[in-house]
Each structure stands twice: as C-alpha cells, then as structure tokens.
Amino acid sequence: MGKNEFLTPKAIANRIKAKGLQKLRWYCQMCQKQCRDENGFKCHCMSESHQRQMEVYGQNPTRIVEGYSEEFERTFLDHMKRSHRFSRIAATVVYNEYINDRHHVHMNSTEWATLTEFVKYLGRTGKCKVEETPKGWFITYIDRDSETLFKERLKNKRIKADLAEEEKQEREIQKQIEKAAELFSEPPKPLEAEPVRELKPEAGVKIGLKLASSNLKPKERGEASKLVFDEMETDSKASASVAKTNNSNNNNKSVLGEMMREEEMKKERINRKDYWLCEGIVVKVMSKALAEKGYYKQKGVVKKVIDKYVGEIEMLESKHVLRVDQLELETVIPQIGGLVKIVNGAYRGAIAKLLGVDTEKFCAKVQIEKGAYVGRVLKAVEYEDICKLAQ
Numbered sequence: 370m371g372k373n374e375f376l377t378p379k380a381i382a383n384r385i386k387a388k389g390l391q392k393l394r395w396y397c398q399m400c401q402k403q404c405r406d407e408n409g410f411k412c413h414c415m416s417e418s419h420q421r422q423m424e425v426y427g428q429n430p431t432r433i434v435e436g437y438s439e440e441f442e443r444t445f446l447d448h449m450k451r452s453h454r455f456s457r458i459a460a461t462v463v464y465n466e467y468i469n470d471r472h473h474v475h476m477n478s479t480e481w482a483t484l485t486e487f488v489k490y491l492g493r494t495g496k497c498k499v500e501e502t503p504k505g506w507f508i509t510y511i512d513r514d515s516e517t518l519f520k521e522r523l524k525n526k527r528i529k530a531d532l533a534e535e536e537k538q539e540r541e542i543q544k545q546i547e548k549a550a551e552l553f554s555e556p557p558k559p560l561e562a563e564p565v566r567e568l569k570p571e572a573g574v575k576i577g578l579k580l581a582s583s584n585l586k587p588k589e590r591g592e593a594s595k596l597v598f599d600e601m602e603t604d605s606k607a608s609a610s611v612a613k614t615n616n617s618n619n620n621n622k623s624v625l626g627e628m629m630r631e632e633e634m635k636k637e638r639i640n641r642k643d644y645w646l647c648e649g650i651v652v653k654v655m656s657k658a659l660a661e662k663g664y665y666k667q668k669g670v671v672k673k674v675i676d677k678y679v680g681e682i683e684m685l686e687s688k689h690v691l692r693v694d695q696l697e698l699e700t701v702i703p704q705i706g707g708l709v710k711i712v713n714g715a716y717r718g719a720i721a722k723l724l725g726v727d728t729e730k731f732c733a734k735v736q737i738e739k740g741a742y743v744g745r746v747l748k749a750v751e752y753e754d755i756c757k758l759a760q
Contacts (some may be wrong), residue, residue: 398474398475399426484506651685678696700756708721708738711735
C-alpha cells in the first residue's frame, strides 16, 4: 500500500484537516486547491499543473475574472434569496454563511477586493437595498422574480382601478355640488307690477278729471289711511321675504363650502404619501457624498423609479445616470408660467401651471392644466409638493 492511499491514516487525517475553512490567501481559484500553509502554497505555485493553468489565464485574464465575478454574484444572491429573502441583515453574516461551503467561488478571484466594495456594487445596480450603519453594512434582497413581478403588477392594476373609481366618484360629487350651487344662487324673481292701462283719446270720447279735495269726510279719511297702512305692510312683507331668501342663499353657500372642505381633506388623507418620486420631473441632487464627483446641487431628470424611493437620474449637463435615494433629492421650482407636476397631496399626479410664488410662506399658487380638475386654482401649495416638469 502506498504512502498516501485513500484509506491510510495519513490520508484520512489530511481529509479531516482539509474539511474546515483555511486561509483565503492560500487558495488557488484556477486550480481550485486549498493549501494549509505558505510553504504548501509556494510548492503548488511551482507545480506543472498550476503553470499550465496560469498560461490559460494569461491568454484572456479579463474574461476569466469577469466569469468568476459573475458566478460569485449569482451564488451570493441565490443564497440571499433562499435564506434571507424578506429580511434586513448584516452583510458580514450573509458572507460568513456563504463561505461555509468549501467549494464556493472565493472573493480574491473576483473584481472586488473587499466585501464593502461588493456591497456597494449591489446597491448601485439595484439588486439589493444597502444601508450603512454604525454597526456595519446591512443589505435587503430585492425580489425580481417573474411571480413576484406579476403579483406586483396585479396590485398596481388594482390600485389604479381604485384611483380611477375614486376620481369618477369625485367628479360625480363635484357635478352635484355645482348643480346645487346653480340652483341656490338663482336671484329671487322681482314682484310683477300691475300693467298701466293707457288711454287713447278717440273721437267723440270725453275725459273728465276731478281734483282731489281736502274736505274729506271722516269715513273717507279712515279708508284712505287704511289703504296707506296696507301698502306699507305689503312692502315690509316683501322686504322680509327678500331678506329671508338672501339668508337662505348664504346658509346654502356655507353648507356647500363645508362639503367642499371635507372633500379636500378626504383627498389629502388618501393621496398624501411618504414617497414623491415620479418619472419625468426635474430634481436637484443634494448628496454630499457625490460632491467629489461634481454632482452636488446639479439637476437631472428622473428616468425611472425603483421601489418608490430610489430614482434613476440622468444629469442634464453630463448625461450620466445615477441611482439616488429620494432623501438626497430636492424638488425644483420653475419660472412663473412654467409647468409643474403635483407630486404629493390632494391633487397628486396632476399637471399644473405656476402662477406665483410666496417666498415668505414657502408656497406657490398654481392652476391645474390637465386631469379631472382642470382650471382649478390652488392658492397655497408647498414647495415640496410640486416639481418642475421636464420638457
């Protein structure tokens, strides 16, 4: 029997020693061989088989490193999907679980030198949600499976249908309010005066005039005073009826105003969200981390929204595309007369025209140009709720 046959004590001991994790710097990815010490790794590097593998590597090193990087990324994300699909977890914990497999693709053969660089790459490409905390880097897997996307599309479809139904109901309520306002705002009809009879003198007709005499009998004087008081009473009744009509109109207008205020508050509660990013608006990058690369306080157009809170921004000057969280973005107010999009609040999603700006109260006056409420003027909309529309 040879010295290191399969069932010899020495071979069994070597296999037991090789079971655990060894030093990463003594692992050869091209030969997929783990050495236990520096001397063993040096001897392996001088071997003929390793030399042949290095010749293969020298012919196209970039493609081989890219292949190992793709395999490392795929297996790492598969482990995330299986073990921590819906949880936020420390990147070091996931990495330690991943390297428990002896035959995993080692990081020293990829394009990433450290775990931090790899985690940042996952955040830039939108494959994971990445957070830096005092306790280290934390990652959350973003599920993009076909089944999950199908469910998300169905959910979005239901939400859009509900919003369309709500808009339809709001339009019907608005029509009823306008119809009631028209009915209540009609002026009262004036009292019809008795038509004056016009006498035309004809041939053979005599017209006699009798002057009023002050020598009236007591009975006649009483009848005359009674007639005067009846006329005064009629006039007072007419003025009272007009005042009552005006009061009823004022009451109806106050009721309508209260109904419209309640409707506004209801729309505000429904449409006020903690996210405001949407495609086609111009935003300003306020991330100080990007100041070194010249993107701080630069403007760009939102081309795509990822998970409601992250936007793909195409910079206006350099045409570079960045992925920035909405916390590091700011809305842009155009010149007076420009078009804006209402990104939050009761009229969320409507296109409006900027009529004026109140710099003391940090609000703007806009008029809705498109949508169900076209023509409506909003006198005080906060800066954060409107954003310039890309041309």
